[in-house]
Amino acid sequence: MASNPAPNSTEPVLVVRDLSVTYRTPAGPVRAVNGVSFSLRPGERLGLVGESGSGKTTTALSLMRLLQTSAVIEGGQVLLGGVDLLQLSEEDMREARFAEIALIPQGAMNSLNPMMKVGEQLRDTIRAHRAGSNAKATADTDARIQRALESVELRATVVNSYPHELSGGMKQRVCIAMGILLNPKVIIADEPTSALDVVVQRQVMETLRKVQEALGAAVILVGHDMGLMAQFVDRIGVMYGGKLAEVGPVRGIIKDPLHPYAQLLIKSLPNLETKENFRGIPGLTPSLLNPPSGCMFHPRCPQAMPRCATDVPALVEIKTDRWVSCLLYEGSPS
Amino acid sequence: MTSLLEARQVSRVFGTGLLNKTGTLAVDGVSLVIKEDRPSITAIAGESGSGKTTLARLLLGMIQPTKGEILYKGRSLTSMDRQGREEFRRQVQAIFQDPYESYNPVYKVDQVLTLPLRKFRLTHSKEQTHQRMEESLRMAGLRPEETLGRYPHQLSGGQRQRIMVARALLLNPRIILADEPVSMVDASLRATILESLVKLKRDLGISLVYITHDLTTAYQVSQNIYILYRGSVAELGSVEEVIKHPRHPYTRLLVSSIPLPDPDIRWGGGSEMDTKSATGTAHVDDAKGCKFVSRCPFAMAECRHAPPPLYRTEDDRAVACYLYKDHPTVSGGEMAESFASA
Numbered sequence: 001m002a003s004n005p006a007p008n009s010t011e012p013v014l015v016v017r018d019l020s021v022t023y024r025t026p027a028g029p030v031r032a033v034n035g036v037s038f039s040l041r042p043g044e045r046l047g048l049v050g051e052s053g054s055g056k057t058t059t060a061l062s063l064m065r066l067l068q069t070s071a072v073i074e075g076g077q078v079l080l081g082g083v084d085l086l087q088l089s090e091e092d093m094r095e096a097r098f099a100e101i102a103l104i105p106q107g108a109m110n111s112l113n114p115m116m117k118v119g120e121q122l123r124d125t126i127r128a129h130r131a132g133s134n135a136k137a138t139a140d141t142d143a144r145i146q147r148a149l150e151s152v153e154l155r156a157t158v159v160n161s162y163p164h165e166l167s168g169g170m171k172q173r174v175c176i177a178m179g180i181l182l183n184p185k186v187i188i189a190d191e192p193t194s195a196l197d198v199v200v201q202r203q204v205m206e207t208l209r210k211v212q213e214a215l216g217a218a219v220i221l222v223g224h225d226m227g228l229m230a231q232f233v234d235r236i237g238v239m240y241g242g243k244l245a246e247v248g249p250v251r252g253i254i255k256d257p258l259h260p261y262a263q264l265l266i267k268s269l270p271n272l273e274t275k276e277n278f279r280g281i282p283g284l285t286p287s288l289l290n291p292p293s294g295c296m297f298h299p300r301c302p303q304a305m306p307r308c309a310t311d312v313p314a315l316v317e318i319k320t321d322r323w324v325s326c327l328l329y330e331g332s333p334s
Numbered sequence: 335m336t337s338l339l340e341a342r343q344v345s346r347v348f349g350t351g352l353l354n355k356t357g358t359l360a361v362d363g364v365s366l367v368i369k370e371d372r373p374s375i376t377a378i379a380g381e382s383g384s385g386k387t388t389l390a391r392l393l394l395g396m397i398q399p400t401k402g403e404i405l406y407k408g409r410s411l412t413s414m415d416r417q418g419r420e421e422f423r424r425q426v427q428a429i430f431q432d433p434y435e436s437y438n439p440v441y442k443v444d445q446v447l448t449l450p451l452r453k454f455r456l457t458h459s460k461e462q463t464h465q466r467m468e469e470s471l472r473m474a475g476l477r478p479e480e481t482l483g484r485y486p487h488q489l490s491g492g493q494r495q496r497i498m499v500a501r502a503l504l505l506n507p508r509i510i511l512a513d514e515p516v517s518m519v520d521a522s523l524r525a526t527i528l529e530s531l532v533k534l535k536r537d538l539g540i541s542l543v544y545i546t547h548d549l550t551t552a553y554q555v556s557q558n559i560y561i562l563y564r565g566s567v568a569e570l571g572s573v574e575e576v577i578k579h580p581r582h583p584y585t586r587l588l589v590s591s592i593p594l595p596d597p598d599i600r601w602g603g604g605s606e607m608d609t610k611s612a613t614g615t616a617h618v619d620d621a622k623g624c625k626f627v628s629r630c631p632f633a634m635a636e637c638r639h640a641p642p643p644l645y646r647t648e649d650d651r652a653v654a655c656y657l658y659k660d661h662p663t664v665s666g667g668e669m670a671e672s673f674a675s676a
Contacts, residue, residue: 051520052491168382197381197547198591202602205593224521227550227593231601251597268525269595270550272577277554280526284490 012039013185013218014063014101019076021058021067030288032058032071034242037315040186045212045219047229047250049265050239053285057106059239060188060222064103065093080186099129102179104208106190106222111175112163118174119145119159125178148177151211169200173207180211187212190222205232226269230254235321238262241286241296244315247323258324261297295327303328336408337674338370338541339393339426339509342667344402345565346388360388362565363402365666367674368509368543370407373535374674375542377552377573380562381588386545389562390513393543394428395419424454427502429495431514436498437486443497444482447471450504466504473538474500475530492523499530503538510534513545528555549592553577558673561585564625566641567666571651571673581653583630624655632657644669 021033033055040046048056061067063078065085078085080100088096097103105111113121122145146156152173163171172192179187189208193201209232212219221233229236230250237247238259246259257263264281283300286292292299298308308327315325344364347357362385368376380386391397392404395411403410406422414422430436437446447467450456457463468478474496486494495515502510512531516524532555534540546552552559552573559576561569561584569582580586590602623638624630630637636656644666645658652669664672 051522198549198593199381199587202591202593205601225593226521226595230595230597231593254595254597265522266595268522270525270528270554271595272550272553272592275554276532278525278529278532280524280529281522284493285520 010041013042013081014040015077015079016059016063017077017079019059019062019078020074021055021062022072022074023058023068024070024072025289027289031074031291032242032288033062036076036239036242036244038237038244038247040218040220042185043213043216043218044235045209045221045233047233047236048220048222048239049224049226049229049236051224051285053241053288054239055242056222056224056239057190058242060103060190060220063186063188063220064097064101066097066103095129098125098179098184099182100184101186101188102182102184104175104179104187104189104192107195112171114163116162117159118161118163118166122148122159122174122178122181125181129182144181145177148181149174151180151214152177152207167200168196169204172196172200172204176204176208176211180215180217183215184217186218186220188220188222191224192221193228194223194225201228226254226266238265241291242288243296243325244323245297245325247315249321252322258318258322258329259297259326260301260303260328264302295325336370337367337405337671338407339366339368339543340405340408341366341389341393342402342405344389344392344399344404346385346392346397347400348388359565361385361392361399363666364389364560364562364565364567365402365670366393366560367667367670368541369674370508373539373541374558375532375535375544375556376674377544377546377556377559378562379546379549379552379559379588381547383564384562385565386547386562387513388565390428390511390543390545394426394511395422420454424505425508427505427507427510429498429502429510429512429515431517437494439486441485442482443484443486443489443494446497446501447504450501454505456505467500470500470503471497473503473534475526475533476500490523491519492527495519495523495527496530499527499534503534507540509541509543511543511545514547515544516551517546517548524551531555549577549588550594561588566625567644567654568626569651569653569655570644570666570669571648575648575651581647581651581658582626582655583632583657584626587629649673 017037019033019036023030023032036059048059050056062073073086085096123141126141126144149156149158154170154173193204196204233250236250236253238245240261246262253262254266257266267279268281281300286296294309294311295313298304311327313325313327315323317323318329341364344361346361348360349357378386378389392399409418448463451463451466457466471478471481476493476496481493481497516527519527528551531542535542544552544556556573559573560567563584569576569585576585577589580589593601623640624642627633627637634656642654642656643663644652644654645661646652646664647658647661650673652664
């Protein structure tokens, strides 16, 4: 039961245990995240992939405790340096955001305030955490902002710009700068480049990698672009129907996926080797209002066995650093 | 052999008026040919600001070119009579990026299918209408019993997008323009939708114009490709040549920026391309030389003086770049015509 896909070598910086999140909807409760456990090594880049509705964004927002009001964290732990973020007071959590764990939200460039200059917005982020407005504090703040902008390769003069005066890639860099202002241990990036063109996407991701490495921060990259994952992360967690189907090193997941869903997902990816070779995953994503019994994937699974309709598979480590939640692997050496 | 749909040196300027004398040149002298005899899939690829969506709207007759003309079966859209225009509107259909926006949430999805049938008076009874709808849904890979009578929110994104394909099919089109049809769809569904588009060509003989920013899917579905940069064609030709062996520095930059789902192939690996920032649309007055010159690592003096013509580097490819000036020049129309018939 106590499954924690983590390597043993170093102490993890973040441990998520048995996280469950439910949305209250007019049609009934929707369990968007269902017993998710994983951990993150210092400086590691972990990808959370899944289709829409798989729970990847809800998981990410839960770690920040930034869910919408209809969402309830039903259980679990989010341990950052041993402290359970889910137990912190609202005030302490506000302190932890940006300073300990930062978010670069989905469509981040649209999250900038259009009425405020970039510099003001960055200053606000710091002010929320540091009391005092004397000359020294102000000088410190400005120096910190300059360093952050420099590390994301923006000119210092952007502090005087309004967001609309910047290109999409520049706005995205401002959001990364905001994320790293207070040297967090963990950066969560939720589809940070989904609105950008490929060339700019590559530049922004390279910048993110550079600042993350310089900072020694760990990154959770949330998204559905397996190409981006392959190029950026060290490990991947594949989510399906609110659960982790498989967790493992990026090369292992892409070259040798174990969970039947991960196998179909990898096969469905277009490549530049073969033409007109389309392999979609048959069937539909599960309804979370009325989820299937047993394994969430069994109605679509080409390898389903009768037991899959009744038994819920646990996420187990079937070989070193490879965690799978599938009855096919039951009894594999762990 | 006539062409079915043709763009002849079309340009489109936006935003000229009292305050903005120059305007923005969204499409700049583009020629494109879709042949009548053999169904094909032609990709138009580019980043935001490349003019690909404006070109699509020009091809659909939704907006008028500032210069040049669009022809359907050899007749200019502007000089068509009413009957010709109705034929064009029926035979040239479109599928857009965001299926959500095409639905009215309070109506059942049946409505998006019955409307075009009613508008063109193609069916004459309820039974006929129903039968036609069911046929189209099946052709788009949907089960009518799982889709008809439902509301948009009761269907998945992939189902909604395929209903848009079914809607386009209702009218027996000759050509379908698909503008980013899978960019809002999850990976597992993307393959299924692209497959249904390829089937339209293969099984129903419909030609497609596939407009996208995604070179991987363009490679998957199309035979010919036009790479647009700031409103102009940078490179055009067979998709094998252009994507597997790109020649224009911009195409090379694009191809090397594709994040391939393989951790052993390094992103941008082996590329001498530097990644200077910022795309953008051209202003009419700054379009003196090559539009890519400020980002191009190979820029030469001549690149700043006049826009490069198309050089035909292979039978089935032409590149608008002075690096290839040893090759014969070719006009956009001639090249489009030639490789559309190849």
